[in-house]
Amino acid sequence: MTEHRYFPTLLRMIDQRSAAFRAAVAAAPSLDAAVPSCPGWTLYDLANHLSEGDRFWAYIVLNTAPGDERPNKDGLAAPREREALITWLADSTEQLLAALREAGPDRGCWAWWEPLASPHAAAAVARRRVPESLIHTYDAQLASGTPQELPTAEAVETIEEFLATVCTVTVAWPGEPATMDYHAAEAGSWRQTVDAAGSRFTRLTAAEAAESKPTAAVYGTASEIALLMYMRIPAGSLRMEGDAGLLQQLQDWD
16 A cells, blocks of 8 residues: 555645646637547536536545445536636645545545545545546547556556556455556556456566466556556557457456
C-alpha cells in the first residue's frame, strides 16, 4: 500500500491531472461534445461526474468511518456555463485536496473496496482519485479531439492501484486458475492471479518476468497498459502472448 511519504505525491498527481482536465474542457469545441470512451455522455456529463466524485470523497474522508453505510451524494449539479463550470471543477478538486490534507493518510473512512491491498483510509482514497482524474482527463481530451499519452508516473500508479483496489478480492474466480502478466516497457511487470480464493497481484522482478510462464501476458507502455485496464483501448492494439481470451474473461468478470 501507499507509503506515508508518498501521500503528498498522490495529492500532487490529483492536482496536476485535474488541471489538465480543466484545460481539456476549456479547449473543447462544446460542452455538448460526445465522449467516445463514455458512450452516451457529453463532456458536461463527464465534468459533472468528476466534480461530483471529488466532492463526494471529500465528505467521506472527513465524516465517515470504516464499516459505515455508504453515504448519499449531495446531488449538486455543476453549472452548465463553461467559465462557471471550470471554476466549479477547480473548487471541487480543492475541496478534495483540503479534506485529504486535513485527514492525513491514516484516517479511516468508508470505502466500497475490500480492505485487502487497499485499506479503508484516506491514503487509499487519494490513490483511487489519481486514476479517476487521469483516465477522465484522457476522456475529455478525446472529446476535444486531442488525446495524449498518459504521464508515466501516473500511469504506473494507476496500474498498481487498479490491481490493488479493483482487482484484489476474495470473490471466487469462476474459471480455471490462471495468471495474467502485465509488462510495461519502461516501468516493470505485474502478475494477477485468479482462482477459487479470488484475485490478487504481485510486482514481478525483472528475473521473475523473464522466467515466468503465465496463462497470458500483455506488453505495452505504462500508458497503454493503464488505458487497457480501463478499457479505453482495445486489447488488439497491444502485443499479447498465451491465452488471448483470458483478458476478455477478466474484463467481463464482475
